[in-house]
Amino acid sequence: GEDVEQSLFLSVREGDSSVINCTYTDSSSTYLYWYKQEPGAGLQLLTYIFSNMDMKQDQRLTVLLNKKDKHLSLRIADTQTGDSAIYFCADSRGGSQGNLIFGKGTKLSVKP
Amino acid sequence: GAVVSQHPSWVICKSGTSVKIECRSLDFQATTMFWYRQFPKQSLMLMATSNEGSKATYEQGVEKDKFLINHASLTLSTLTVTSAHPEDSSFYICSARLPGLAREQFFGPGTRLTVL
Numbered sequence: 001g002e003d004v005e006q007s008l009f010l011s012v013r014e015g016d017s018s019v020i021n022c023t024y025t026d027s028s029s030t031y032l033y034w035y036k037q038e039p040g041a042g043l044q045l046l047t048y049i050f051s052n053m054d055m056k057q058d059q060r061l062t063v064l065l066n067k068k069d070k071h072l073s074l075r076i077a078d079t080q081t082g083d084s085a086i087y088f089c090a091d092s093r094g095g096s097q098g099n100l101i102f103g104k105g106t107k108l109s110v111k112p
Numbered sequence: 113g114a115v116v117s118q119h120p121s122w123v124i125c126k127s128g129t130s131v132k133i134e135c136r137s138l139d140f141q142a143t144t145m146f147w148y149r150q151f152p153k154q155s156l157m158l159m160a161t162s163n164e165g166s167k168a169t170y171e172q173g174v175e176k177d178k179f180l181i182n183h184a185s186l187t188l189s190t191l192t193v194t195s196a197h198p199e200d201s202s203f204y205i206c207s208a209r210l211p212g213l214a215r216e217q218f219f220g221p222g223t224r225l226t227v228l
Binding site: 031032033035040042043044045048088092100102103104105112 | 116118146152154156157158161205207216217218219220221222224
């Protein structure tokens with residue numbers, strides 16, 4: 001079945017770049033998403049990428065997609081303490097429902 | 113744009129009572145909404161897909177008689193946890209999907225349910 005895997009923790013210093021990695025198994029995925037969750041809050045959609053793209057940049061965020069290896073990454077440039085949160089990678093399940101399959105989330109800690 | 117609200121943001125109830133959680137899309141019409149459950153330090157688990165005007169589609173292992181979902185309008189879906197027990201305590205999050213190819217889902221802020 002579909003599965004999305006992420007490393008659980010990442011710690012960086014303020015000002016450095018953060019790279020959060022994700023692998024997925026569903027080869028029919030058309031869109032892949034990155035969400036951010038701050039403590040006690042819902043999920044905020046950060047960005048998404050269509051499967052025929054290999055890169056998407058949006059201000060400090062860069063998404064790289066290697067469809068052959070089914071590997072997705074999110075790079076945050078100039079990481080700030082406000083970026084500390086849990087980041088979820090999600091894969092859209094095939095079919096009309098368009099359900100999302102989430103990874104377990106990567107907790108990003110930014111040290112001053 | 114694309115704001116989703118949930119009410120209440122937290123609720124404490126006694127075992128055996130029922131609790132209703134509302135999910136609203138504030139600035140767009142959502143034919144499809146989703147209900148998720150999130151345990152502490154865990155990912156989101158999809159409970160059900162709610163389609164306006166039709167019965168919800170429940171994921172395997174989710175009791176439809178316990179978690180009643182109603183999607184009566186294009187901007188409102190409700191989840192009712194019936195006869196709640198302490199093991200139902202969790203963070204419940206809804207999302208609403210925008211129409212279009214990208215199928216972006218926008219999430220509500222979540223509802224923390226504690227059953228005593």
